[in-house]
Amino acid sequence: MSEQGTSHYIETVVNKTSYRRVVRSRQLLVHFLRDDLGLTGTHIGCDTGNCGACTIIYGGRLVKSCMLLAPQADGVEIETVECLAHDGTLSALQQSFHEHHALQCGYCTPGMLMSATYLLRQDPSPSEEEIRRGIRGNVCRCTGYVNIVRAVAAAAAAGAGGSPAGVAAAGEGAKRSAR
């Protein structure tokens, strides 16, 4: 049992780095990532769980980090957009976003990339409909989604499914076979 209280000592692994921190019960997970760990790639769009800009992979599952509390990071492995590029080289999916002009203002991009990364782990060759279903929780107000869907499809066709460069798929979500 964790200690009951308003602040908590937690141990978590974010992008393969271990952290030990004290967090508050009232703190959202997205603020822990951004404010405490300085991982500002995860964006805050709406704060209400609607826009998906704060999407991360938590224990192998895709979640919106504004809908969890900081103490819930305890004992869980987390992946954020910062884990995608490796030594300055974009992941195949990121490169595909670049090549297909899948972003304009870029605000939704970290969340889109995490949703698409998760999708391709579940299903390395999704149909267009499955891609659209996979990014349904991510709002983009610039692109109209067409180029994003193209970028994900092209990355899938080029074999970008599976783990992003340098990051092993974590948690049970990655082990499940695609339906």
Add this chain to the structure above:
Amino acid sequence: MLLEQVEYVRPGTVGEALELLAANEGAAPLAGGQSLVNVLKNRVASVALLVDITRLDELRRLRRAGDGSLEIGACVTYDELDRSEEVRERHDVLADVAGHIEDQQIRSRGTIGGNCCLSDPTNNLPPIIVALGATMHLRSRRAERSVPAEEFFKGYFLTALEPGELLVSITVPPLPKGSGAGYCSLALAADAKAIVRAAARVTLAAGAATVEDARVVMARLAHVPVRAAAAEDGLRGATPDEGSVRRATASAGEGHEPISDSHGSGAYRREMAPVVAKRAVLQAIEGARR
């Protein structure tokens, strides 16, 4: 955004969780949090202590028992229902309903227990749970009891749960050969709240020439899922074809004063109720024939 000051604790067992819920006034169980966390952000309800039940093994179980019934722990997520071979085996409609809730991120966290215990009249699972004749298993520090799903939903954001009581699991009875389930929602867009919704379970008599039994459950006509008794009566003994089903479900909107809101007027809800009821029943008949 910071929430209002709140305590958090993550118990290791259901017993510890029940002790915490009993001992702390203003304690609330935190399951997937896909509604509760927003409630806390909006400060529409005040919670003194969040008891995180998401990692309790007992609440995460999902299995098909020997008699063909499904035992679903309260913290099984929509995603797990969607991807479960055991659920799909006979209860594919339940898996499909869960798999179409909102988006992947919400399905990763949202739980069947949370969806039922919130008792939001727009929630997807309560009507199908009632149509399938499920039983809700509740536990407190001192006692355990089981409540039919039909009696669990008491009102607008209100259930049969007493203070200190926790929904532990849900048993969905077997759907034997000759039985099927159906579900149909009417909404303005894929992301919109349902205007009116129906769920059905139909059993065909041997030979599939007539309907032996039917349960038709309507959502959004009242604050809780309601059985369409006249439709059920009309279906028993009827031939399982579209004309008979249309006649039997014609009264599905009667006897209620549904709300009018920006999604649709009460009159429109009543008018569309037979349409969704018919579609849900026809889908159930199709399932029963497989």
